[in-house]
Amino acid sequence: xxxxxxxxxxxxxxGANAEFPCTIDTKHIVSDLYNMFNVPTIVWIDESGKIVxxxxxxxxxxxxAKLVKVDPEEYIQKIRNWVINDSSPVSSKDEFIKLKNxxxxxxxxxxxxxxxxxGQWLFDNKEISLAVNHFERATELSPADIMIQRGTMSMRGxxxxxxxxxxxxEIIQKGFKLYRPIRD
Amino acid sequence: xxxxxxxxxxxNSSQEIxxxxxxxxxxxxxxxxxxxxxxxxxxxxxxxxxxxVPVKQPTLLSSDSQINLMxxxxxxxxxxxxxxxxxxxxxxxxxxxRSVALYSQQAPEITLPDLDGxxxxxxxHFGKKLCLVVxxxx
Numbered sequence: 029x030x031x032x033x034x035x036x037x038x039x040x041x042x043g044a045n046a047e048f049p050c051t052i053d054t055k056h057i058v059s060d061l062y063n064m065f066n067v068p069t070i071v072w073i074d075e076s077g078k079i080v081x082x083x084x085x086x087x088x089x090x091x092x093a094k095l096v097k098v099d100p101e102e103y104i105q106k107i108r109n110w111v112i113n114d115s116s117p118v119s120s121k122d123e124f125i126k127l128k129n130x131x132x133x134x135x136x137x138x139x140x141x142x143x144x145x146x147g148q149w150l151f152d153n154k155e156i157s158l159a160v161n162h163f164e165r166a167t168e169l170s171p172a173d174i175m176i177q178r179g180t181m182s183m184r185g186x187x188x189x190x191x192x193x194x195x196x197x198e199i200i201q202k203g204f205k206l207y208r209p210i211r212d
Numbered sequence: 213x214x215x216x217x218x219x220x221x222x223x224n225s226s227q228e229i230x231x232x233x234x235x236x237x238x239x240x241x242x243x244x245x246x247x248x249x250x251x252x253x254x255x256x257x258x259x260x261x262x263x264x265v266p267v268k269q270p271t272l273l274s275s276d277s278q279i280n281l282m283x284x285x286x287x288x289x290x291x292x293x294x295x296x297x298x299x300x301x302x303x304x305x306x307x308x309x310r311s312v313a314l315y316s317q318q319a320p321e322i323t324l325p326d327l328d329g330x331x332x333x334x335x336x337h338f339g340k341k342l343c344l345v346v347x348x349x350x
Binding site: 029030031034036037038039040041042049050051052053055057058059060061062063064067068069070071072073074075076077078079080082107110111132133134135137138139141142143145146149150153155158162175178179181182188189192 | 219221223224226289291292293294295297298300301302303304305306307310311313314315317318319320322324325326327332334335337338339340341342343344345346347348349350
């Protein structure tokens with residue numbers, strides 16, 4: 029879970045009661061390393077540690093599933109086929125290329141992540157208004173980075189559930205997609 | 213001329229380094245650049261382990277035995293953000309470095325704590341098929 033502190037993540041991890049390890053990333057290291065822009069993002073890794081299917085965003089609820097255009101049940105079945113039957117992680121060469129092209133971050137996106145990380149440190153050290161300056165700067169640099177937009181809302185005095193709608197609307201109006209990196 | 217301890221942050225580290233703020237630029241001692249940030253200025257360029265990057269603007273980069281931290285970041289195309297009010301700097305990873313790592317297709321190592329504070333490495337689980345799922349409370 030990538031959250032600003034462990035307490036935010038705790039109820040979700042405890043509620044899931046998963047058999048697999050659940051860790052907390054409060055410094056936003058993973059979204060930087062793997063070029064992730066929203067949650068939930070799923071990466072398939074084979075036995076040798078190779079990424080065989082890069083960043084997918086798959087949402088379980090109906091409205092979210094319509095937005096990302098991925099049927100969650102079909103997706104889970106694909107995972108099962110891969111694990112049990114060793115089926116190919118991607119259905120076609122085109123799909124692989126498209127997924128692979130999602131991987132490249134741009135300079136501005138990395139700068140936004142640096143503003144985000146600095147803001148997080150300031151927030152953790154109780155410098156709230158200074159933190160907010162950097163969060164705002166980060167959202168200007170990378171408007172479609174929802175990790176940053178939505179991830180900083182609770183630190184900017186907003187409710188990431190109730191207040192997200194208008195922000196999401198603005199981002200879509202600017203021509204960005206909520207669930208895919210900038211370049212298709 | 214004012215030398216102060218700055219908190220220099222990188223992706224997963226935090227160090228106190230003596231920096232000098234001079235004409236709106238931050239300067240780091242060459243020794244500190246090597247010892248603390250693992251980069252050394254050599255005739256071949258800026259070097260880290262076996263990699264050397266030729267310097268594009270050497271006169272802007274170094275002066276006496278100090279390195280201009282902003283210029284250093286620019287030479288490596290690394291994002292640098294700062295909050296001078298709190299003497300803190302964040303030095304991020306370049307888009308190029310992140311891209312190269314991902315194009316290699318080798319899943320970058322992740323080391324993170326669970327709720328009990330125990331650290332887990334992604335690589336501990338290699339040997340079977342994995343789904344890395346990143347989520348958030350929001």
